[in-house]
Amino acid sequence: MTPSDRHATGLLTRPDEFVQLITPTGERRSDPELDPWVADIDTDALSALHRDMVVVRRLDTEATALQRQGQLGLWPPLSGQEAAQIGSARALREDDFAFSSYREHAVAWVRGVGPADLLRVWRGAAASGWNPYEHGMAVPQIIIGAQALHATGWAMGARWDDTDAAAVAYFGDGATSEGDVNEALVFAASFDAPVVFFCQNNQWAISEPVGLQSRQPLARRADGFGIPGVRVDGNDVLAVMATTRIALDRARRGEGPTFIEAVTYRMGPHTTADDPKRYRGEDELAEWRGRDPIARVAALLAASGADVAAVEREAGEEADRMAADLRTAITSIADPEPLSVFDHVYAEPHAHLDRQREHYTRYLGQFDDAAGAAAPARGGSR
Amino acid sequence: MTPSDRHATGLLTRPDEFVQLITPTGERRSDPELDPWVADIDTDALSALHRDMVVVRRLDTEATALQRQGQLGLWPPLSGQEAAQIGSARALREDDFAFSSYREHAVAWVRGVGPADLLRVWRGAAASGWNPYEHGMAVPQIIIGAQALHATGWAMGARWDDTDAAAVAYFGDGATSEGDVNEALVFAASFDAPVVFFCQNNQWAISEPVGLQSRQPLARRADGFGIPGVRVDGNDVLAVMATTRIALDRARRGEGPTFIEAVTYRMGPHTTADDPKRYRGEDELAEWRGRDPIARVAALLAASGADVAAVEREAGEEADRMAADLRTAITSIADPEPLSVFDHVYAEPHAHLDRQREHYTRYLGQFDDAAGAAAPARGGSR
């Protein structure tokens, strides 16, 4: 799986190319630099990646449907970005740590986060879905770019701890304009931090095209900070996996950070609250449909003689199971207890907040005591 | 002076070189790309640049002396950076606008700021020294890097106004690590802003060597943002001037921003409050003394047959005059009126602050009324 013992990692610096192992029509292109890193991906392994992508795409459509049904407050769809997320997340080791934005549901799924935990936050029922330490994945980040610094700090610590674990920072094309991401590159370079900057360039930051953030490939940003940059076809699960493995291997060997730009596309709206028709045309969407990350793997499997129908059937079945789990999960998510608003603000007692909680407890108590003279509720429901 | 009508500006992108026209020993190196841009610099013009540098070096030693005498609260010396500051500032047009840090006294001097105005702030007598609109130079900036965004915004406006004026942002090597500077590069590239990023890499950010901010030439930072970068010998006044002129010409032609790294050295302490012996050795200083920006111009003048003794004498005399002016100026700086603390907080009346001013006026009035029963002053001087 890690051919680094045999091959020198090399400084994968290909910011101006478009690294690809599977073409949109499913042909396998050879790449002497990348091939050794996915030599273990045989038909079975490729089928598994295909299944992963099918399942997370279903996760996405199901969650979107749940939002339409009023079961979720909001959902930021990942459709179109399956290869970028699955290919990179499947390259991670258990003791690695992922710091993501709000859109990396597939990464969370690969890290073992269950259905209820995936949905909890988007239902508005919890501040976060899972314990980061159980899954090696931080709570997702909404402040654009902030997590890039967290990943870098974690990686600095990993290095000081003499482990060979690595951090990966997921962020979007828009995020590259925020100070935090650029500062993360500075710190990572300065401290040789074992961190992979994984930028999913999905062409859009809400309504803003990537050209507004940068006139040239984002992968070229890295070199100016002394960090190797590589531009990979983000809809090619194999190329993404190879690239991420190389970057992680560099990190583990103490060779520092790598910046990967995965060129992909957000097929859906920014979130369920967004209407992309206001800012982009159907043509563009159609063009990217032709580069579908799942279809090309199926085509490659077919070309390599696999029983694609069976692979697709099994993937579909697993997706069905996951969808069923999801629908069960959503009903299992309990509404939070009113007084839990005060939980975990501090790790240690806090006189002022404890008093505030006491007051609010007493206030709520008036309503319980329905017959009580003091119960206000004069305004009825607000 | 501006050969752009004859020569295409070209995309001066030489981040990995070390652009130089005058060697430390005073030889004139030819550079086909740069030479046309300083073709007008004959012996007289070169002597004038020499004089500029002598004068601002004296400004620096005089101000440092004034600080030692308690006449100034603080002074951040520029010694060693004369060529970088003079060469670039002399390339500016009157309607251009400079946004600087705290160390660009030579730039201010070139922009016509007088002695008292230069010292006022460092004496603690005023919040700023001059009216930015009189000199085409903003109030200096202490928050590291913040001015890079201001210069970019000004330049965006200049472009929208259909002028061909340009902005220049001065900042240090340390500043390149702040988010603001990187965001300025993003905005400048995106809006083709006519701005020159002029980074004086003086090797140190207080006690931190430039290697902590970046492992490679800072000029390479620019390319990642889609901005041409050039690395110039910052102790070579001619190369700096040529480079800045090219960058300004690009800006005026609507070709957008340029990033210049001027490699130089801070010969003195960070400020008069700093003790550089704690973090750097004598060897390094000695090495850089060998690259003195003034000495090499004198050597070149000598080589080209000029009467260097006369040039140096005249420069010395002008420096003497300036020094005399400075010493007169310092005594002319009046202490500010107590109630001026309230001036200019707002441009329009502000009920709360007006009331605060009224109270404080009344408070101070008690002391005037020395015989008054109410005068407190019980604590004497604090």
Add this chain to the structure above:
Amino acid sequence: MTTLTLGGALNAGLRRSLAGDDKVVLLGEDIGTLGGVFRITDGLKAEFGAHRVVDTPLSEAGIVGTAVGLAYRGYRPVVEIQFDGFIYPGFDQIVAQVAKLHYRSHGNVRMPITIRVPFGGGIGAAEHHSESPEAYFAHTAGLRVVACSDAADAYVMIQQAIASDDPVLFFEPKRRYHVKGEVDETASLADAKPMGVASVVASGTDVTLVTYGALVQTARDAATAAREDGVSIEVIDLRSLSPMDLSTVAASVRRTGRLVITHEAGQQVGLGAEIAASITERCFEFLEAAPVRITGHDIPYPPAKLERHHLPDLDRILDGVDRVLGRPNSLSGVEA
């Protein structure tokens, strides 16, 4: 008079400012082609062009910092911060630059920058989308801070903010964007109530209730509910948070003797503290009870399903009214 939503009134006000002064430019994320995530700038890019209504790269420090440069050049930039919780990356440029540059330059450089911030909760949003950061800015010398609460004020105040030679933090009550009101689009700004003056939006004699932004409507509802209960509440919409129109509040408290303040932001070192302290200074002799603050808890903004247990609502406000009146309330019997 035109009937407009609060959001529509802002759009109309921005349009009038853009039309009236070439130097007005709008900057922000998604404000151009999309018209803003709340559509407040809808249609303005088409009408005024991409140099007047500018989609910027994704960086709040970048937006505010370039606005400073534009102001240096004589522009009047109007910045949109997409949601309240995204203002912090621009905080340094706001408090260390925008707020200080007029002072630092001895009045030579003006910073007529308007920073629009959709603020507050109650819309079931994800985290960082429901914050009330106004106290940070009201504590910052050199800034003006205002909050509108209805369409008519929104229309006028946004134009006043843009016309002001000082920087203005302009807080918009996002959960009221869709509430309609009557707007006089023909009236001249010169005749309008100044931005710094508070409004008595309901008269009363027993208790003075001060608030701003989205809670103005809630406070009015509370006054209505209390009237049935025999309590007469005077509701004041503060409108300007810095400076505050304390004269109007003090005049009311001198009559009622009782003050309740409500805001969504946390209590500790919030606007309520300032109002309570300032009014106590001015009206100590008139106060029948300590001013009462009904605020969001001092917690990070909670998940959507819990926000109703965080935000002040009609019942919590009335509980506070009971408290200030010395009637039985949730704190009865709790040691001070």
Add this chain to the structure above:
Amino acid sequence: MTTLTLGGALNAGLRRSLAGDDKVVLLGEDIGTLGGVFRITDGLKAEFGAHRVVDTPLSEAGIVGTAVGLAYRGYRPVVEIQFDGFIYPGFDQIVAQVAKLHYRSHGNVRMPITIRVPFGGGIGAAEHHSESPEAYFAHTAGLRVVACSDAADAYVMIQQAIASDDPVLFFEPKRRYHVKGEVDETASLADAKPMGVASVVASGTDVTLVTYGALVQTARDAATAAREDGVSIEVIDLRSLSPMDLSTVAASVRRTGRLVITHEAGQQVGLGAEIAASITERCFEFLEAAPVRITGHDIPYPPAKLERHHLPDLDRILDGVDRVLGRPNSLSGVEA
């Protein structure tokens, strides 16, 4: 007991924290080789190595943001912000990340980050070097905020802050760095006064005077001066600004009936407002007069030659004492 300056006590406290826990790391600009511009970390890099005392690139967001990542990994980062005015570029990471992550992660992720901030004026410095930004952080839920005022407290409190599982903004009164005091370096932390408790540093019966940081000494001097004048002032060093030990203040005010608060930060929505409002809530019946605030003006920090006309000093504090006592003072006869 050892005689140490306040700065020396911080250095000793940091040394003990570094020695006692491998996971304590110091991060900041110029803190390693140089030992910090105030030499607070002097010698620590030599003693503990470059991985424990880390000179960072010049970026406050970078320092705080990487500290968050380190805390995720189980470290206890101690961040130095070189001067008060340079904290704002790190503001987003502090208020949106450091303050909220424990809450957001349901207590799974701890943020035991100490952010050291030399604060306040009176040293004749250039702009941005004399700020008092504590109110911003005291208004931010999820943070603890403390300020030390003498060597003994500095030594203990810095260790307590580092040992706390919550993030702590640690304000150091830079103009008192050189003031000496007796420090017991052998005492155990367990026996020390908790970080959250205020200190009555001078007893008195007529007026309660509350402050923190550098002004504690000024307040003591005022109490001494007032005594000659027949006025007995009780001085309270708040120490913790969030949460505030209001019980100690309230107990004093119940005895004195009069409260004066002083701080260098601006008045509007400052700590003084919170203390005045909170104590009025708790002690309304006991108050003989409205609490008085003596603060910096609501202006950007002025140039050095004017700072004495900005900062509260002994005379201004005593003027406030006169005011709260109803004696003739600077506001006598001014309309409220």
